[in-house]
Amino acid sequence: MQSTESSFENIRKDFPILKRTVRDNKPLVYLDNASTTQKPNQVIDAITDYYQNHNANIHRAVYALAEESTEAYETARDKIANFVNVKNRQEIIFVRGTTEAINLVAYAWGRSHVNEGDIIVTTEYEHHSNIVPWQLLTQEKRAKLEYIGMDDNGELNLDDLDKYLATGKVKLVTFSLMSNVLGTITDAKKIIEKCKAAGVLTLIDGAQAVPHMKVDLDTLGCDFFAFSGHKMLAPTGVGILWVRKSVLQTMNPFHGGGDMIREVHKYETTWNELPYKFEAGTPNIADVIGFGAAIDYLTKIGMDNVRQHEIELTTYALEKFAKIPGLQIYGTKDIAKRGGVISFNFADVHPHDVADIIDKEGISLRSGHHCAQVLMERLNVAATSRASFYIYNTKEDVDALIDSLNIVAKVFKL
Numbered sequence: 001m002q003s004t005e006s007s008f009e010n011i012r013k014d015f016p017i018l019k020r021t022v023r024d025n026k027p028l029v030y031l032d033n034a035s036t037t038q039k040p041n042q043v044i045d046a047i048t049d050y051y052q053n054h055n056a057n058i059h060r061a062v063y064a065l066a067e068e069s070t071e072a073y074e075t076a077r078d079k080i081a082n083f084v085n086v087k088n089r090q091e092i093i094f095v096r097g098t099t100e101a102i103n104l105v106a107y108a109w110g111r112s113h114v115n116e117g118d119i120i121v122t123t124e125y126e127h128h129s130n131i132v133p134w135q136l137l138t139q140e141k142r143a144k145l146e147y148i149g150m151d152d153n154g155e156l157n158l159d160d161l162d163k164y165l166a167t168g169k170v171k172l173v174t175f176s177l178m179s180n181v182l183g184t185i186t187d188a189k190k191i192i193e194k195c196k197a198a199g200v201l202t203l204i205d206g207a208q209a210v211p212h213m214k215v216d217l218d219t220l221g222c223d224f225f226a227f228s229g230h231k232m233l234a235p236t237g238v239g240i241l242w243v244r245k246s247v248l249q250t251m252n253p254f255h256g257g258g259d260m261i262r263e264v265h266k267y268e269t270t271w272n273e274l275p276y277k278f279e280a281g282t283p284n285i286a287d288v289i290g291f292g293a294a295i296d297y298l299t300k301i302g303m304d305n306v307r308q309h310e311i312e313l314t315t316y317a318l319e320k321f322a323k324i325p326g327l328q329i330y331g332t333k334d335i336a337k338r339g340g341v342i343s344f345n346f347a348d349v350h351p352h353d354v355a356d357i358i359d360k361e362g363i364s365l366r367s368g369h370h371c372a373q374v375l376m377e378r379l380n381v382a383a384t385s386r387a388s389f390y391i392y393n394t395k396e397d398v399d400a401l402i403d404s405l406n407i408v409a410k411v412f413k414l
């Protein structure tokens with residue numbers, strides 16, 4: 001596929017939902033992609049095909065359907081490994097999403113590696129999924145949770161990291177590769193370098209990064225990496241935890257049950273090989289296969305083209321936003337350092353009032369704290385409005401948003 005904007009126009013045909021209208025026949029303008037993305041026919045068809053033609057439980061039986069299901073499930077694992085450049089498929093664990101992935105690490109790694117007085121470091125712009133599991137762990141272990149602060153441009157103050165690392169007590173540094181509120185792309189290389197020099201493990205929340213840019217886990221150098229399928233065209237309920245094998249081998253199981261065992265006796269159990277030791281119970285087979293179809297779809301477009309498309313849309317939107325009276329944008333204006341997420345507020349207008357007006361125009365826009373209340377406190381706001389783009393969004397979508405924002409400005413006499 002070519003990288004021209006016209007080929008991105010063709011993409012819209014693959015998404016049946018984009019044909020529908022909302023609120024008095026307004027065309028749907030979907031701008032809440034940081035929350036979840038829409039699904040192309042290729043993904044919907046893969047799920048339907050699985051249930052219509054192949055459905056059976058995996059890994060257990062030798063009959064034809066079971067073999068086909070197992071093969072399709074494991075092929076999806078290989079596609080995903082390949083997509084983020086993971087060489088060893090044993091390091092790819094299927095989970096429900098980023099939230100479960102991080103909880104798995106906090107439980108199965110954290111409980112046996114973090115002790116009283118140890119420090120876990122996170123950042124001020126994390127999603128609640130990358131804060132609350134660490135609060136639970138550090139409270140249980142009487143360890144400490146510390147935050148890397150953020151400057152007014154939405155970039156991390158890495159001096160804070162140096163300060164914590166100097167204590168010699170840090171066990172893990174965790175951060176989002178791209179903020180779901182500000183769009184800031186974190187300087188992962190620099191953080192990982194510092195942590196490696198200090199012998200400290202790193203966990204990356206890749207929920208916003210993997211859908212929007214090329215991510216290469218073979219060269220990134222972190223130890224844990226989490227992302228969700230549903231923010232990159234795949235169904236809800238499937239995601240990935242990647243763990244470097246040498247670290248994975250030091251971890252206890254998360255859930256106990258079927259499939260994660262080798263042998264179970266009355267009082268002791270031996271574990272299955274990796275990655276199955278961490279995949280207890282019947283997994284979300286159909287949706288994993290749908291995830292594989294989403295990977296095929298994105299691979300065909302090319303992640304560099306996805307990023308380029310979003311740079312174009314975001315640049316266009318930021319220029320237009322700057323002309324709307326009373327509108328304040330959060331985060332850096334440097335397009336190289338941000339993804340296609342724009343958070344903003346109108347002077348004194350509550351973001352929910354903004355969302356109400358915009359909704360009447362058929363535009364799906366998110367208003368709220370975006371699961372990032374620590375960041376809201378840092379910005380000294382209760383909430384923001386947020387527009388977030390994906391491959392099927394167009395300049396016309398941005399224009400529709402701009403028109404509706406001008407209505408807000410007019411209604412509130414800004």
Ligand SMILES: *Cc1c(COP(=O)(O)O)cnc(C)c1O
Pocket residue numbers: 034035096097098099100127129130176178179180205207208228230239
């Ligand atoms: C959406 C999101 C999560 C949570 O993902 P789930 O799929 O809800 O588990 C975590 N971190 C970031 C940065 C996100 O955008």
